[in-house]
Amino acid sequence: MMDLLRFATAGSVDDGKSTLIGRLLYDTKSLFADQLAAVEAVSAARGDDYTDLALVTDGLRAEREQGITIDVAYRYFATPRRKFIIADTPGHLQYTRNMVTGASTADLALILVDARKGLVEQSRRHAFLCSLLRVPHLVLCVNKMDLVNYDQAVYENIANEFAAFAAKLDVPDLTSIPISALRGDNVATRSAAMPWHQGPSLLHHLEHVHIASDRNLVDARFPVQHVIRPQSTTVADYRGYAGQVASGIFKPGDEVMILPAGLSTRITGIDTYDGPVAEAYPPMSVTIRLADDIDIARGDLISRPHNTPHTTQNIDAMICWMDERHPLAPGGRYAIKHTTRTTRAVIKNINYRLDINTLHRHETATQLELNDIGRIQLRATQPLLADEYRRNRTTGGFILINEASNRTVAAGMIMNT
Structure with missing residues (x-):
């Protein structure tokens, strides 16, 4: 089975994120002829003397008119070595929530910096958010090197400054690459214009970065999504429990515990879909059959008897507030969706709002506004089967939903269980 790498782009406005993605799609021959023809036509109509590859992802009319990325655009491409899903996230401060959405499932984040401007506030903010979201791999792409005459000193100053900043964060793996997305330097292939760069091209790094060990293979967690009982007379006795492996490894013969019932x-x-397998591991979607006929429903969880998640109703979490209409305040009541379980929750307290510009100063807050990130306490009406987010991004993450509008209003990360 071919490897899949999910990665997100991040950076300030006009750093070239959409252009870089367009370049990756173009250089890997992942664009259809009509897509490319449409981009060339729009570029010509605007009077550009080059094909603006940013138009490949900036699909909304407002994005094209303003020259910015607003929505999270997902794009797919593949090379002989690996499949890729890209989340092109916005650079504007007011779209922090979109950036959080795109990075929350990413294995890797590309942080773009304009070589002429160096690190800016948004560069640090996005690096911090990637650290908070536990994105395992960061790649600093110093873009627009062609506009600084491919100066090695300019690149090294930016790379060293970013490395010093990243050292204050929890960044397990950091790589820096000088590129020109517009001209394709060091994107798909090594650039002759920068012989001083001894590292790989960006695409080579994306193809070879090791992500298998990023998965938690220790804590076996299988949230049940659906109970399968075929009506066919030929498989009348079949009962299986379908879902996606969140972490750990499951094999036939393993002793497991069903939570919250506590039965083994x-x-x-x-x-x-392709038949029986000898083992299941994240992120495989499988159906597990069990020896005993136990009452199991959506929202239950299969784990190891001596390694179970915490069962708790009181949640200590860091959240990003995403609702522009109503702020978060103590006493607020929401639906909480955690793995495959949905219940209700009430906000007990807001500990502080995080100043993501300074990173260190904690601000007291009575409410959280759009794009604010804060530490809160909430209580669920039913116990959640949770791990800390830093240990397990699946069983440690949740969303809050406004039940009246059915809008997702917050993304949360469980800090302590």
Whole structure:
């Protein structure tokens, strides 16, 4: 099975994120002829003397008119070595929530910096958010090197400054690459214009960065999404529990515990669309068959008997507030969706709002506004089967939903359980 790498782009406005993605799609021959023809036509109509590859992802009319990225645009491409899903996230401060959405599932984040401007506030903010969201790999792309005459000193000053800043964060893996997205330097292939750069091209790094060990293979967690009971008479006795492996490894014969019931049983088989498998690991979607007929429903969780998540109703979490209409305040009541379980929750307290410009100063707050990030306490009406986010991004993450409008109003990360 071919590897899949999810990565997000981040950076300030006009740093060239959309152009870089367009370049990656162009250089890997992932654009259809009509897509490319449309981009060339728009570029010509605007009077550009080059093909503006940013138009490949800036699909909204407002984005093209303003020259900015607003929505999170997902794009897909593949090379012989790996498949990729890109989340092109906005650079503007007011779209912090979109950036959080795009990076929350990413294995890697590209942080773009304009070589002429160096690190700016948004560069630091996005690096911090990637650290908060536990994105395992960061790549600093110093873009527009062609506009500084491919000066090695300019690149090294920016790379060293960013490395010093990243050292204050929890960044396990950092790589720096000088590029020109417009001209394609060091994007898909090494550039002759920068012989002093001894590292790989960006695409080579994306193809080879090691992500298998980023998965938590220790804590076995399988949130049940659906109970499968076929009506066919040929498989009348079949009962399976479908879902996606959040972490750990499951094999037929393993002893497992069903939560929250606390009952133990054994795995008799693991099925996929292509047939039975000898083991299941994240992020595989499988159906698990069990030896005993236990009452299991959506929202339950299968784990190891001696390694179970915490069962708790009181949640200490860091959240990003996403609702522009109504701020978050103590006493607010929302639906909370955690893995496959949905219940209700009430906000007990706001500990502080985080100043993501200074990173260190904690501001007292009575409410959280749009794009604010803060530490809160909430209580769920039913117990959640949770791990700390730093240990497990799946069982440690949740969203809050306004039940009246059905809008997602917050993304949360469980800090302590």
